[in-house]
Amino acid sequence: MSKFVSQTLILRSPYRNTCKRGYSSQSSSSEIVHIPSGSSIFAFGSPSQTKLPLIRDVDWTIKEGEAWAIISGAGGGKGVVFKTLLGHTRIEPPSTQSKHNWTDRGGLYPSLSSLSGDPYTRISHVSFRQRSGVDSGAFFDYTARYGAMREDEDRITLRQTLRPQNRVLSAQEESLLERLTSQMNLSSLLDLPLLTLSNGQTRRARIVRAILSHPELLLLDEPLTGLDVPSRARLNETLKMLHENASLRIIVGLRHGEEVPSWVSHILEVKDGRAFTTERSGLRQPFIAANNVVNFGVTPNNQQNETGNSVVELKNVSVAYGSRQILKDINWEVKQGDRWHLQGSNGSGKTTLLALLTGDHPQSFTQDHLLLPSPLSKEHALVLQPRSKTPTAHLRRVIGVSSPEMFDAFPRRHPGMSVWEAVGTGFDGGFVPRTKGADAQARKIGGIGWVDVSEEEVEFEASQGKTKEEIQQWRVKRCWEVLECLGPASWTTSASLNLDPSESTLAFASQSFSSLSPGEQRVVLLMRALVNRPPLVLLDEAWSGMDETLIGAARRYLRGEIKLKGKGGSALKIRGVDDAQAVVVITHWDEEVPWEANEVLKFRLPDRV
Numbered sequence: 385m386s387k388f389v390s391q392t393l394i395l396r397s398p399y400r401n402t403c404k405r406g407y408s409s410q411s412s413s414s415e416i417v418h419i420p421s422g423s424s425i426f427a428f429g430s431p432s433q434t435k436l437p438l439i440r441d442v443d444w445t446i447k448e449g450e451a452w453a454i455i456s457g458a459g460g461g462k463g464v465v466f467k468t469l470l471g472h473t474r475i476e477p478p479s480t481q482s483k484h485n486w487t488d489r490g491g492l493y494p495s496l497s498s499l500s501g502d503p504y505t506r507i508s509h510v511s512f513r514q515r516s517g518v519d520s521g522a523f524f525d526y527t528a529r530y531g532a533m534r535e536d537e538d539r540i541t542l543r544q545t546l547r548p549q550n551r552v553l554s555a556q557e558e559s560l561l562e563r564l565t566s567q568m569n570l571s572s573l574l575d576l577p578l579l580t581l582s583n584g585q586t587r588r589a590r591i592v593r594a595i596l597s598h599p600e601l602l603l604l605d606e607p608l609t610g611l612d613v614p615s616r617a618r619l620n621e622t623l624k625m626l627h628e629n630a631s632l633r634i635i636v637g638l639r640h641g642e643e644v645p646s647w648v649s650h651i652l653e654v655k656d657g658r659a660f661t662t663e664r665s666g667l668r669q670p671f672i673a674a675n676n677v678v679n680f681g682v683t684p685n686n687q688q689n690e691t692g693n694s695v696v697e698l699k700n701v702s703v704a705y706g707s708r709q710i711l712k713d714i715n716w717e718v719k720q721g722d723r724w725h726l727q728g729s730n731g732s733g734k735t736t737l738l739a740l741l742t743g744d745h746p747q748s749f750t751q752d753h754l755l756l757p758s759p760l761s762k763e764h765a766l767v768l769q770p771r772s773k774t775p776t777a778h779l780r781r782v783i784g785v786s787s788p789e790m791f792d793a794f795p796r797r798h799p800g801m802s803v804w805e806a807v808g809t810g811f812d813g814g815f816v817p818r819t820k821g822a823d824a825q826a827r828k829i830g831g832i833g834w835v836d837v838s839e840e841e842v843e844f845e846a847s848q849g850k851t852k853e854e855i856q857q858w859r860v861k862r863c864w865e866v867l868e869c870l871g872p873a874s875w876t877t878s879a880s881l882n883l884d885p886s887e888s889t890l891a892f893a894s895q896s897f898s899s900l901s902p903g904e905q906r907v908v909l910l911m912r913a914l915v916n917r918p919p920l921v922l923l924d925e926a927w928s929g930m931d932e933t934l935i936g937a938a939r940r941y942l943r944g945e946i947k948l949k950g951k952g953g954s955a956l957k958i959r960g961v962d963d964a965q966a967v968v969v970i971t972h973w974d975e976e977v978p979w980e981a982n983e984v985l986k987f988r989l990p991d992r993v
């Protein structure tokens with residue numbers, strides 16, 4: 385038995401009543417999910433004349449006792465399978481017309497349909513590719529967690545949210561809650577407001593809550609993303625236990641290349657618009673193993689850039705909430721040209737540290753030595769000043785950020801802004817489209833080809849002798865460059881990218897930001913973080929939700945491996961970030977860091993929880 389699991393986890397569920405033994409010794413042939421051979425999956429509302437399926441040639445049956453993982457290959461598709469399992473797509477031919485007559489066998493969920501009620505209400509879905517709990521589309525204040533709790537809602541504790549409908553739990557349920565939270569290392573956080581939990585802690589909490597709601601089927605999309613290495617092991621142990629003692633049926637979505645958990649018996653891979661099923665033993669390609677645990681300690685390992693100026697400087701920086709010490713005596717200097725990998729387990733304070741650098745954290749004002757890039761001097765040299773002397777608007781301009789908080793906060797209110805406008809907000813780090821002065825024609829297609837320059841910005845750049853027109857031209861060029869280098873034209877390795885925007889880039893620029901998939905939205909937010917070539921770029925889990933192709937494109941751009949072709953056949957090498965810029969990457973997956981190990985400085989925060 386695992387060192388994490390002191391007692392066997394057994395949930396009460398109808399399934400449990402019909403199946404008292406673990407999967408391994410069971411030979412039931414009842415079907416949990418069934419899509420007969422020859423089926424295709426269509427988006428709702430797709431015109432039936434064109435009949436372009438999202439996935440074709442589906443033939444998929446999950447039998448009781450099997451544990452399935454869904455993996456996307458080239459072209460994505462995992463999300464479509466999850467949507468199908470939630471009833472958000474159309475399967476053709478419909479069950480009534482199929483020669484297999486699968487309605488009589490209970491449709492998509494044969495064994496769940498035999499129970500009373502709608503089978504979809506007995507499914508729990510936890511996805512980390514989507515926005516978490518913020519559905520209005522409007523901006524919300526992601527800095528609330530760092531300061532005083534403002535609303536009663538902000539004070540709701542983790543323990544309260546784990547109680548379904550906030551009802552009193554039976555002794556058995558209460559003990560299950562205690563055991564699950566202990567196994568997932570959440571016990572010490574139970575009485576903290578949910579809002580204050582770190583990303584990884586929140587993700588673990590959402591999974592525990594889904595398990596406690598006793599679903600017949602638990603759908604977990606990329607549950608290991610954003611979790612540190614020990615938490616991944618704990619979660620895998622928990623899911624394995626629940627599966628092996630037949631407490632819960634689980635379907636898990638994995639990123640391509642992610643290690644397949646040991647308890648998974650079967651795999652559905654979506655590749656080039658088709659679905660392939662295989663038993664675990666029949667995996668066609670090796671999947672990479674999870675990265676190893678690194679020793680704790682604040683230990684830069686490579687040589688720091690000797691010549692660059694400092695971009696930020698921290699001496700003995702500490703953050704505490706009451707008696708809860710999060711950061712203690714942090715000393716750190718980031719210089720121009722540096723590439724940092726900021727590491728630390730969930731809850732160690734990485735996001736808190738970044739919030740100090742962006743000036744979003746209230747305790748950034750009270751540090752004795754936290755120096756941030758101040759408005760540029762006349763000579764255009766970087767000058768550092770304490771937070772209190774550095775206007776917030778200026779910090780937004782000189783620090784490019786892509787983070788889960790930014791992803792949640794970015795406004796998507798209908799009719800929403802175009803991709804072009806979303807990228808353009810990166811020039812001032814704001815949330816308001818910068819296409820005010822665009823002509824009517826440009827506005828019709830989402831303002832593309834235009835970026836506003838305010839008088840204040842002209843004044844700011846004037847010391848370099850740039851006119852408003854020059855600044856504007858540079859901005860438009862930069863927008864096209866990041867769109868070409870990170871947009872659809874770059875999503876294949878063989879892409880031929882152009883100085884003048886490709887057709888797919890033009891089309892992408894005028895799309896509505898909110899209509900994009902979560903992975904594409906992340907790419908656009910990465911473009912937004914880079915477009916102004918700010919001296920400091922903070923990439924906090926910037927890759928989560930992106931598939932392999934998007935990650936590959938981002939990696940090539942950041943590494944400076946892209947060439948843009950000009951009209952006469954000339955090629956111009958483009959660097960996503962240059963030597964005057966510093967980059968800090970936060971990820972729990974070493975392979976997501978765009979640079980090789982010997983090109984990156986490591987800064988690891990010690991555990992605090």
Ligand SMILES: Nc1ncnc2c1ncn2[C@@H]1O[C@H](COP(=O)(O)OP(=O)(O)OP(=O)(O)O)[C@@H](O)[C@H]1O
Pocket residue numbers: 529530531573576580581582583584585610705708710728729730731732733734735736737993
């Ligand atoms: N207002 C608050 N009161 C008490 N504790 C808080 C508050 N805000 C944050 N914390 C705690 O601060 C710690 C650091 O959180 P932070 O988000 O910085 O961690 P992280 O290293 O980014 O984690 P992850 O890898 O999960 O993203 C967490 O344990 C969190 O619970």
